[in-house]
Amino acid sequence: WLALELLMDLHSTRSIKLGAEMFERDNQKELNQYLKGQIDEKGLDSSARLWNNYHTDYKPLVDYSKKNKINFIATNVPRRYASLVNYFDWKGLDTLSEKELNWIAPLPIKFDSTVSCYKNMLKMMGGHEHGSITMVKAQALKDATMAYSILENYQNDELFFHLNGSYHSNLHEGIVWYVKQSNPEINILTIATVSQNSLSTLENENKGLADFILVVDDDMTTTY
Secondary structure, three states: OHHHHHHHHHHOOOOEEEEEEEEEHHHHHHHHHHHOOOOOHHHHHHHOOOOOOHHHHHHHHHHHHHHHOOOEEEEEOOHHHHHHHHHHOHHHHHHOOHHHHOOOOOOOOOOOOOOHHHHHHHHHOOOOOHHHHHHHHHHHHHHHHHHHHHHHHOOOOOEEEEEOOHHHOHHHOOHHHHHHHHOOOOOOOOEEEEEEOOOOOOOHHHOOOOOEEEEEEOOOOOOO
16 A cells, blocks of 8 residues: 555656566566557466465555556566575576576676675575575576566666566665665665564664564564
8 A cells, every 4th residue: 555655746746667576577478468458457467376365465556557658667587496405406497498587686696695685584594504605696687687687677767666576676685785786876765564563663673674663563464
């Protein structure tokens, strides 16, 4: 709801383009067809691997974009390629065809395991075992591909409004880190939502996560 309100407000004052983790790059054709009215919602639902909470959370943004002829970019890597990296490390991507390579960030993927979001993932999984590090690399592939998608479609005279899970952009890491590798001068503002028992004081673990931090009661109903 708040993302939609923000979109409508921003769209009233400037040129805007949307992108989302919730759509994978190989589904851009189907998304475009829906935005142009060439297929209906059932057609999109059957072809674009929509998230379970699409209808409650993201459909209003897609439909607003359709109504107002706003470009909506599928930014995420196809999940099967992230799975290849998880199981076979970067060499798993060597099996991709030239067409499939168009759906991921250009190889080789730069990876820095000391970036805190990846370092913390390793820590949560218990260390640097092969299975753990490849799972983190799969996360990095998603971040790198979303960053590439943003930069591929970004224009200086417009705002690129990107929707993603906050772990992909907390602390200006993940997607933001990859964007900055290519364009360190680009202006980026991030928003994170956190759940807390108390709404009066931001908990220490949530401080500094983003430029804007939305605090909601941890009793709030979720859709996923």
